[in-house]
Amino acid sequence: MHRVDVILQALTLAVVFLYxxxxxxxxxxxxxQGFENKFFQLLRFHHDIVSAIQxxxxxxxxxxxxSGRPAFRALYESFVAHYGMEYNRNPQALMAQLxxxxxxSFFEIHQDSLGHYFRNLYHVIKFVDRSSLDAKEGEFYxxxxxxxxxxxxxxxxxxxxxxxxxxxxxxxxVVKYALLKNMPQDDLASRRFKHPADHKxxxxxxxxxx
Numbered sequence: 001m002h003r004v005d006v007i008l009q010a011l012t013l014a015v016v017f018l019y020x021x022x023x024x025x026x027x028x029x030x031x032x033q034g035f036e037n038k039f040f041q042l043l044r045f046h047h048d049i050v051s052a053i054q055x056x057x058x059x060x061x062x063x064x065x066x067s068g069r070p071a072f073r074a075l076y077e078s079f080v081a082h083y084g085m086e087y088n089r090n091p092q093a094l095m096a097q098l099x100x101x102x103x104x105s106f107f108e109i110h111q112d113s114l115g116h117y118f119r120n121l122y123h124v125i126k127f128v129d130r131s132s133l134d135a136k137e138g139e140f141y142x143x144x145x146x147x148x149x150x151x152x153x154x155x156x157x158x159x160x161x162x163x164x165x166x167x168x169x170x171x172x173x174v175v176k177y178a179l180l181k182n183m184p185q186d187d188l189a190s191r192r193f194k195h196p197a198d199h200k201x202x203x204x205x206x207x208x209x210x
Contacts, residue, residue: 035131039141042124043148049120050153053113072152075110076187079159082106083189095197099189100163107165118160121145122170129173142177154183162202174207181209 055071057064066074083102090098107114128141149157158180161170174180180203185191190199200208 035133039124039127042120042127043145046120046124046145047148049117053117055110055113069150069153071113072150072156075114076152076155078110079103079106079156080189080192084193087193087195095190095195095199096162096202099159099199099202102189103159103163103165107160107163114156114160118157118166118170121157122166122173125170125173125177125179129176139177142179146177146179146182149182151182151184151187154180155187158183158188158199158203175204178207178209180207183208 051068053068053071055066055074057066057074079102082105083099086093086098086102086105093101124145125142128138128145131138133141146154157174160166161174166174185200185208188199190197
């Protein structure tokens with residue numbers, strides 16, 4: 001083989017190699033852009049669901065309606081009241097059983113509001129989890145979701161995912177992505193009532209980012 005042919009062959013291989021790298025990077029860029037477009041679309045839809053949630057409330061001046069994130073404060077207070085009733089009815093029940101039964105009775109009343117909310121939230125986190133992102137990138141996007149959630153949303157997430165409604169599929173994702181990191185632990189129902197069994201133990205430390 002002549003020297004010129006060797007040089008031409010080497011140049012051809014170099015061009016093919018550079019073209020392959022360029023194509024790969026272009027595909028990666030398009031894939032990431034497609035992922036982000038879908039992710040932020042899902043996040044906007046989730047915000048719409050939050051804004052549409054309404055909870056009637058009877059105050060000193062009559063009946064009012066709480067909408068959006070303020071409604072989650074009323075919803076969580078309603079759950080705490082259910083927990084107190086369950087505890088008074090069966091104070092000897094195991095910690096996990098008591099929390100799950102209280103949430104089940106609470107959810108039965110508010111499932112029209114919370115069912116759609118938690119199904120969509122699960123879909124957003126699952127979308128990130130099933131993507132081709134690496135671990136750090138996945139954490140970045142799920143932390144964006146977590147940062148959008150109020151304290152009361154995180155508290156309801158805690159009880160929803162430990163109970164039968166989210167235990168199988170959502171609970172592992174809550175643990176994996178430390179979605180409870182910013183949850184105000186002192187507002188857990190067990191701490192509100194100063195019970196010796198702390199509900200924090202229902203999740204491993206990594207769920208709190210510890």
